[in-house]
Amino acid sequence: MPSLSHVIEVFFDTYDIFLKGMLLTLQVTAVSIFIAIFIGLLFAFLKISGIKILEWIANAYIYLVRGTPLIVQIFIFYFGMTNLNMSAFWAVALGLAFHNGAYIAEIFRGTIQSIDKGQMEAGRSLGMSRNLTMRRVILPQAFRRALPPLGNQFIIGLKDSSLAAFIGMYELFNVATTKGANDFDNMTYLLIVAVYYLFLVYLISALVGLLEKKLSVSD
């Protein structure tokens, strides 16, 4: 084990390169989550559409994503779809979005269906269309209920972005393993990168917590 003072020393010596890696980790995570939320909403709607073929498509998508490892999905985007000539960044961003979209779809489907059906009836009885009631009445409540599990999914997405190291993207984890190998000091860099991940996870939890608090004024 490296001594604590050694780890701290290396931490301050290497923060510039780690910060660059962290920025890349954050970017790829943010882009993937942004896309995943839209994918999730789309497939949640397909699943509750009541139209057999659309439900089947949504179920097939979720089955595929849940049934295969994320690293396989990322490799398919990067090495498999060579004709798309995707950069490592976009292969990871889309791979993660495709992956998390399925889980987020299940989160949204669950919370939309958990809203009392009297809410839809109240909207309809006032002359509001199904879509308008969905948008103005159901979704805001469903989104609020979805926040805690969504926060979890964001954290999973952040940590999963470390798989980008395997297609050569120089994000946090790749910085740590590369430096560790060069300096024959793996443990020090792994401990340091763990601290960066802990900080980022803390940041996401805090942001989601803040949003939850803001949306709970009606309680």
Added chain:
Amino acid sequence: MDGRDMINVKKLNKSFGDLHVLKDVDMTVKESDVVCLIGASGSGKSTLLRCLNFLEIKDDGQIIIEGEEINANTHDLNEVRQKIGMVFQHFNLFPHKNVIENIIEAPVHVKGVSKDQAIKEARELLVKVGLADKENVYPSRLSGGQKQRVAIARALAMKPDIMLFDEPTSALDPELVGEVLATMKELAEEGMTMVVVTHEMGFAREVADWVVYMHGGRIIEVGHPDEIFDKPKEERTREFLSKTF
């Protein structure tokens, strides 16, 4: 009263799967009438009410609203429902919106009323239901009786011609029933056309122009409250009332 016909129901039939809930129901409601639907649970009275604003779609028969026969596939039900307010047993207020936001939601987003105008009208309605001081409060902070009065104001904000009440006091603590019934009575006195599914026989006797007794999906007896409550013609009505009082 001898106003124009607001609702005509002819040979209405409705089933849920194998369960035949409404059987050849005929009913007429004239302008400014207050009609109370009474009967045991499962008699079809709530389903009848819900058919009137097409929350349930009839299987068979006619529903004529203000002279026009309405069908789910030929009419824009969103437009029809704007003329027919509904108050639910469990209030169904929008919990993420405060009182005034609940009331202005449909006028602003369905009718396109300006927000300022909608707020002005909503405040007048809140005065009317006695909740002028609650406009910025969220539903979770209101008592059941207050919630139901907000729900009434929300329905009235669309300026409906007809108001439907589906057991509006059944979910309330006994001491809160009175304030809701008082609001409804006031509305009746202003000439609102009302169809009320209720177990409040006192209210039916005092406020209703007509009382309709339903049993097993059929209308068994229709009469003035005095006739129904004091000298019912039908044995089944008598039986029901003797169990209620």
